[in-house]
Amino acid sequence: MTSAAPNATATGAVTSLLDHVRPLDAGAHVTGAAFAGDMAMLALGDGCVLLCDAAGERRVDVHPGGAVLAAVGAGDQFVTGGDDGRVVVTHVNGETRAISDEKGRWIDAVAASGGAIAWSCGKQVAARDAKGNVRRMEAPSSVRGIAFAPKGYRLGLAHYNGASLWFPNTDAAPEALFWKGSHLDASFSPDGRFFITSMQENMLHGWRLADKKDMRMSGYPAKPRSLSWSNDGLWMASSGADAAIIWPFEAKDGPMGKAPRECGVRPAKVTQVAFHPRALIIAIGYDDGAVMLVRLTDNSELMARMPAPGGPVTAMAWDAKGKRMVFGTADGAGGLLTLPV
Numbered sequence: 001m002t003s004a005a006p007n008a009t010a011t012g013a014v015t016s017l018l019d020h021v022r023p024l025d026a027g028a029h030v031t032g033a034a035f036a037g038d039m040a041m042l043a044l045g046d047g048c049v050l051l052c053d054a055a056g057e058r059r060v061d062v063h064p065g066g067a068v069l070a071a072v073g074a075g076d077q078f079v080t081g082g083d084d085g086r087v088v089v090t091h092v093n094g095e096t097r098a099i100s101d102e103k104g105r106w107i108d109a110v111a112a113s114g115g116a117i118a119w120s121c122g123k124q125v126a127a128r129d130a131k132g133n134v135r136r137m138e139a140p141s142s143v144r145g146i147a148f149a150p151k152g153y154r155l156g157l158a159h160y161n162g163a164s165l166w167f168p169n170t171d172a173a174p175e176a177l178f179w180k181g182s183h184l185d186a187s188f189s190p191d192g193r194f195f196i197t198s199m200q201e202n203m204l205h206g207w208r209l210a211d212k213k214d215m216r217m218s219g220y221p222a223k224p225r226s227l228s229w230s231n232d233g234l235w236m237a238s239s240g241a242d243a244a245i246i247w248p249f250e251a252k253d254g255p256m257g258k259a260p261r262e263c264g265v266r267p268a269k270v271t272q273v274a275f276h277p278r279a280l281i282i283a284i285g286y287d288d289g290a291v292m293l294v295r296l297t298d299n300s301e302l303m304a305r306m307p308a309p310g311g312p313v314t315a316m317a318w319d320a321k322g323k324r325m326v327f328g329t330a331d332g333a334g335g336l337l338t339l340p341v
Contacts, residue, residue: 030328032071081107285313
């Protein structure tokens, strides 16, 4: 993070990224963020998607009269699920296409990978492969989180009393992973060895998939609802404390018996974390609206947004090249950061 930018010292060390952020006026609660190609996209609580690029911003009414409840990037498209029961794909040119209508049932979670898209509404889960074929299953209870495995057509589903692993292209029954309590968000490690869920009890739970060994990651003062993996797969960052809590996953037992790192300590709770796609840099959003970037190799910190009244950071995403990062807040503010060369 060095530059000869205006907000740099005489030695070239960047002291702030504030001048490199373009403010965005989303106009509604930001519920999701992603890049589709070079287009930054924000999902909004008023049912719209905000498209942002060098030419400016435009709003697309994707779920008219409703709200976007879940969103995920999918190549050059943005997939959203709304309280209108529809799952909609928004292209970078603003064109939209509904791929499912669950007849008014709220879409609780969406996931996408390699052209495949999955979503849940209550206990019902649907998976649509790249050819458009849809398979459905019923989970033991309402599914709050969905994630695609990094390899193969496999889904991890977070629900009450554990999780399920489902291969939509087979007739085999889903594999059950048990742990008492309400499981919310879902994430596979990049190498596919671990499956992690956030929980209602201010903790994370995980399973080593080779033998279903349980892993408990506790001690959070708040719910760790945001999870992000480093580009090398050796670290997993989480929200839920006054710093980004970053667990080591290099060993065969993952983080068991190891203390996590804490990055970006501030007098505010971390609400969002997003690892850079190519470097050991993490973007951190806080409940006072601030945004900070931290480099893990030396713990250097750069502010990208100062604390601001109105609401916490609710969504963050990097582009594929790691040159830009978009974020949004609960009160409809946001920003598009372009890293100095």
